[in-house]
Amino acid sequence: MKITLITGIAFLTAALCYAQQPQQRPATPGASGQKQEYPARMTPQMTEIMEPEVKVIIPGDQPEMPPSDAIILLDGTAEIINLEWEDSQGNPTKWILQDGALVCVKGSGAIRTKRKFNDFQLHIEWRAPAEVSGEGQGRGNSGVYLQGLYEVQVLDSYNNKTYRNGQAGSLYKQYAPLVNACRKPGEWQSYDIIYTAPRFASDTTTYFTPPRVTVLHNGVLIQNNVSLRGPTLYIGMPEYSVKNHGDGPLELQDHGNPVGYRNIWIREL
Numbered sequence: 001m002k003i004t005l006i007t008g009i010a011f012l013t014a015a016l017c018y019a020q021q022p023q024q025r026p027a028t029p030g031a032s033g034q035k036q037e038y039p040a041r042m043t044p045q046m047t048e049i050m051e052p053e054v055k056v057i058i059p060g061d062q063p064e065m066p067p068s069d070a071i072i073l074l075d076g077t078a079e080i081i082n083l084e085w086e087d088s089q090g091n092p093t094k095w096i097l098q099d100g101a102l103v104c105v106k107g108s109g110a111i112r113t114k115r116k117f118n119d120f121q122l123h124i125e126w127r128a129p130a131e132v133s134g135e136g137q138g139r140g141n142s143g144v145y146l147q148g149l150y151e152v153q154v155l156d157s158y159n160n161k162t163y164r165n166g167q168a169g170s171l172y173k174q175y176a177p178l179v180n181a182c183r184k185p186g187e188w189q190s191y192d193i194i195y196t197a198p199r200f201a202s203d204t205t206t207y208f209t210p211p212r213v214t215v216l217h218n219g220v221l222i223q224n225n226v227s228l229r230g231p232t233l234y235i236g237m238p239e240y241s242v243k244n245h246g247d248g249p250l251e252l253q254d255h256g257n258p259v260g261y262r263n264i265w266i267r268e269l
């Protein structure tokens with residue numbers, strides 16, 4: 001019995017050792033008569049993709065200037081404003097053009113692009129009024145609504161305390177910015193926003209993948225690929241307002257303060 005057990009263990013060990021040996025086909029002579037390895041040894045070229053070639057574009061002279069494949073949404077001319085923007089009823093915007101900036105007129109309502117977008121890279125410049133009035137949410141408040149639903153807050157957050165997830169650069173009431181990179185009121189500021197739209201499966205009230213947002217404020221990373229819970233709400237839980245949607249416009253909020261915008265361009269991804 002003991003001998004049978006020892007024999008069994010020895011046989012098993014031998015079988016395992018054999019199984020762990022690299023299995024190679026016998027080398028066969030190639031066309032040149034030399035032996036070929038199997039599997040073939042990898043070369044650098046095996047992981048180098050040549051086609052299709054990457055599309056060539058021309059970058060802007062400065063990082064804030066639009067590259068050749070951008071859609072210009074605001075360039076300081078009335079032509080582009082009339083071509084690209086409308087109010088929420090589809091009428092021409094009542095916001096005014098002042099010194100190359102499109103300025104919010106209190107009570108005129110939000111404005112939105114006539115175009116609709118899915119995933120994009122957006123550059124937008126904004127300016128809170130130089131003359132400070134109001135405080136908290138009442139000071140230089142506007143907002144950039146991605147797909148008309150998700151607000152990147154615009155606010156004069158220079159020495160102006162408010163709730164952290166409602167200050168400039170917040171994904172309003174969902175994510176506070178990583179830092180406060182605000183310039184003084186009256187100075188131009190920029191947001192560079194990379195947006196990945198949500199995807200929906202058959203359930204129309206749940207994201208298959210949520211919207212994701214990255215924001216640089218004056219060149220500083222303040223939102224790092226955050227996942228949104230739902231559309232922006234002033235009151236309530238965003239999760240409960242999720243509803244299947246497709247492409248959407250870019251919208252600028254009228255919060256009653258004369259916030260100005262300039263140099264807006266977008267690249268569809």
Ligand code: MG
Binds near residue numbers: 143151153255
């Ligand atoms: Mg706002």
